Amino acid sequence: xxxxxxxxxxxxxxxxxxxxxxxxxxxxxxxxxxxxxxxxxxxxxxxxxxxxxxxxxxxxxxxxxxxxxxxxxxxxxxxxxxxxxxxxxxxxxxxxxxxxxxxxxxxxxxxxxxxxxxxxxxxxxxxxxxxxxxxxxxxxxxxxxxxxxxxxxxxxxxxxxxxxxxxxxxxxxxxxxxxxxxxxxxxxxxxxxxxxxxxxxxxxxxxxxxxx
Numbered sequence: 001x002x003x004x005x006x007x008x009x010x011x012x013x014x015x016x017x018x019x020x021x022x023x024x025x026x027x028x029x030x031x032x033x034x035x036x037x038x039x040x041x042x043x044x045x046x047x048x049x050x051x052x053x054x055x056x057x058x059x060x061x062x063x064x065x066x067x068x069x070x071x072x073x074x075x076x077x078x079x080x081x082x083x084x085x086x087x088x089x090x091x092x093x094x095x096x097x098x099x100x101x102x103x104x105x106x107x108x109x110x111x112x113x114x115x116x117x118x119x120x121x122x123x124x125x126x127x128x129x130x131x132x133x134x135x136x137x138x139x140x141x142x143x144x145x146x147x148x149x150x151x152x153x154x155x156x157x158x159x160x161x162x163x164x165x166x167x168x169x170x171x172x173x174x175x176x177x178x179x180x181x182x183x184x185x186x187x188x189x190x191x192x193x194x195x196x197x198x199x200x201x202x203x204x205x206x207x208x209x210x211x212x
Contacts, residue, residue, distance in 0.1 A: 008123035009053035012036040013043050013069070014085070015061045019108075023056075030116070040064035040072075049078055051130045054103075054122035059086035059093060067093060070100055079129060081122040085110070139203040142188050144210065150187070151210060153180040157193055158200045 010032045014020045017038065024036045037043040041063050055073075059066040066084055073080070084097050087108040094105050103125060104118040146154060149170075156166040163177045170177070190196035205211060 008032055008119070008126075009050045010034045010119060011043060011047060011053060011055045011080070013038075013040060013055065013061075013066075014058040015039060016058070026112075027119075032119070040066070040069035043069070044072065049080065051080065052123045052126035053080050054119055054126065055080050055082045056119070057082050057084050059084050059097070060088065067096055067100075070097060070102065074100060079126075081126050081129075083118045083122050136203045139188075139199050140205070140208065143200075143203075143205050143208060145187050146184060150180050150184050153177060154184045154188070154196070154200070155211060157181065157184065158197050158206075 010027055012020060012024055012027070012034055014023070014036075015038055020036050020038065024034045027034045035047065037047070040057075040061060057066045057069065064072075066082075066086070070082055073082075082097070082102045083104045083106065084094075084102050085106050085108060086093075097105065103122045106115060106118060143151070143154070152170060153166055156169060161169070163181060164174050166181075167174045167177045185191070185196065188196055188199060190199060200206070
């Protein structure tokens with residue numbers, strides 16, 4: 001069982017105290033950092049975003065339902081993955097929760113292996129999200145380091161134009177474009193045009209203010 005767990009952060013939100021206490025204790029024993037909250041409102045007031053993490057969220061709570069909290073977190077831009085836990089949920093709630101990005105849905109009483117797998121998967125997913133954001137920040141920084149002319153060359157390279165075609169577009173020589181291209185590839189840390197295109201598209205640089 002321990003082999004399935006990886007250290008990570010768990011926000012446990014459940015108004016059932018006995019459930020919260022026993023689950024927290026067990027997850028801590030398995031090496032997770034657990035913060036537990038008796039209500040969605042308390043979680044919103046006191047929690048600090050940490051990643052990678054998962055929110056284990058009870059669906060039915062008196063002050064604010066799990067779906068309400070999910071909605072609120074989306075509006076705040078908090079992307080911590082959610083695993084819903086519930087005793088008596090209706091199918092439409094499950095569908096709604098999953099549509100809005102919840103990763104999993106467990107019914108009480110749930111199987112422990114099932115819970116640990118859902119938690120490990122969600123934390124791994126959040127780790128990938130974090131990595132993706134870091135890469136986007138880095139790629140954007142690289143793009144912003146280009147001169148205006150280098151950015152023009154970069155955009156035409158991404159669109160598939162050859163050096164000679166870019167030279168015609170920009171009214172310069174093939175040799176000049178080669179120099180600009182070499183600088184673009186160096187600054188963007190791309191060892192091929194394919195890598196450049198991939199980075200450009202994945203980080204949505206097409207919609208960067210400097211691309212217009």
